[in-house]
Amino acid sequence: MNDHIDSGDEHGELGDAEYSEFMELAAHEGFDPEEIEGAIDEAGHGPLPVLAVVGRPNVGKSTLVNRIIGRREAVVQDKPGVTRDRVTYEAEWAGRRFKVVDTGGWEQDVLGLDASVAAQAEFAIEAADAVVFVVDSTVGATDTDEAVVKLLRRAGKPVVLCANKVDGQSGEADATALWSLGLGEPHPVSSLHGRGTGDMLDAVLEALPEAPKQTFGTTIGGPRRIALIGRPNVGKSSLLNKVAGEERVVVNEVAGTTRDPVDELIELGGTVWKFVDTAGIRRRVHLQEGADYYASLRTAAAVEKAEVAVVLIDTGESISVQDQRIITMAVDAGRALVVAFNKWDTLDEERRYYLEREIETELAQIAWAPRVNVSARTGRHMERLVPAIETALAGWETRVPTGRLNAFLGELVAGHPHPIRGGKQPRILFGTQAGTRPPRFVLFASGFIEAGYRRFVERRLREEFGFEGTPIHISVRVREKRGRKK
Secondary structure: OOOOOOOOOOEOOEOHHHHHHHHHHHHHOOOOHHHHHHHHHHHOEOOOOEEEEEOOOOOOHHHHHHHHHOOOOOOOOOOOOOOOOOOEEEEEEOOEEEEEEEOOOOOOEOOEHHHHHHHHHHHHHHHOOEEEEEEEOOOOOOHHHHHHHHHHHHHOOOEEEEEEOOOOHHHHHHHHHHHHHOOOOEEEOEOOOOEOHHHHHHHHHHHOOOOOEOOOOOOOOOOEEEEEEOOOOOOHHHHHHHHHOOOOOOOOOOOOOOEOOOOEEEEEOOEEEEEEOOOOEOOOOOOHHHHHHHHHHHHHHHHHHOOEEEEEEEOOOOOOHHHHHHHHHHHHOOOEEEEEEEOHHHOOHHHHHHHHHHHHHHOHHHOOOOEEEOOOOOOOOHHHHHHHHHHHHHHHOOOOOHHHHHHHHHHHHHHOOOOOEOOEOOOEEEEEEEEOOOOEEEEEEOOOOOHHHHHHHHHHHHHHHOOOOOOOEEEEEEOOHHHOOO
């Protein structure tokens, strides 16, 4: 097993000689060169840019998000208190892909509407590269809208102003009135009917940066960025204070919204790390049933800024659905992953036995993630955190040369062929690693490869090449029949 494989490839993802050999193989198997290029380019991008959709309740944010992502996934409901599992979605427009952070779905906290809207907007803006600010053109700019405008100006992010609920020519004048917000041209849109959304998305693409090209085995620069995430009151603030060696963040049992968005530079193991601010929540406002929703937004913002997600789990309680959702959020975002089990020193033998069984069943999907058993209160085993993070980062940046990958795939297919379905047996013909951070592979096949066989390929990839601490993305391109060579 090789923990970290690197290559000096220069032709995008492949060296010149390797690239020529790879394209010759592709042509021999009946694949069009443009199709190959497109598949590798699609899989080989760096982190996708992030678009936040913000605005006060009932202006049509979730409807607009559904329109942008092209499916009904964000919850649309007039009733306040709607909590969702996800707040981040992937979208595509005019051939460019990006992420959308939806802040709709929860209305008021006990301190009123303005505080709720501001908290949602603040979390989402922090994660975003650009913002769509949605205003109800039939109502016009309200005091709450003006408050969000102030937040946007302070943040300094590019803003596209969406004048929603313009269902016809008669509503154009209402949209024009929103020039008064000072955010530039209002884009008249009906998110319900789709009117004007194309022009608005064209403006969004101008505001968003391009997804960076993939660079193998190199870091962006500066301290490596760590998100310390977990459900409320699991001990994130205590852990951050312990690793920092001082009281950097307020520890309080009350969940809250307002925050001081300052990342923490902390030296551990002789290296300076940047802990992106999830633990540093100044806990002032009790949100009741909205707390889980705000925690999701806060976690999404931190994960988008980070390279490594350290998920903290309270060992004194059963592994919850919320724990699993947070882990899934980090995996879906493609971040390196470490799981830290807090309060390990408090476990008795019985609880330890049942916890191990829970880990085997509830966290089986991330058996590849490094695990550390710690105590934020006493500092027990804190020295194990840095090696686990470094292991996860190494796996996250691992690169397998194309020649070695195809030798592995040839042996795998020969020894364990895909099951026959409908009288046909699809084969993986060849593949390449299109990206790292996380590792992304494109496999080219003669027919549809079932999900179970893809999982088998991933498991064998891990056994052969390591990839400890990182999700792996595998996409499959099937050869068109008309392109097949005799």
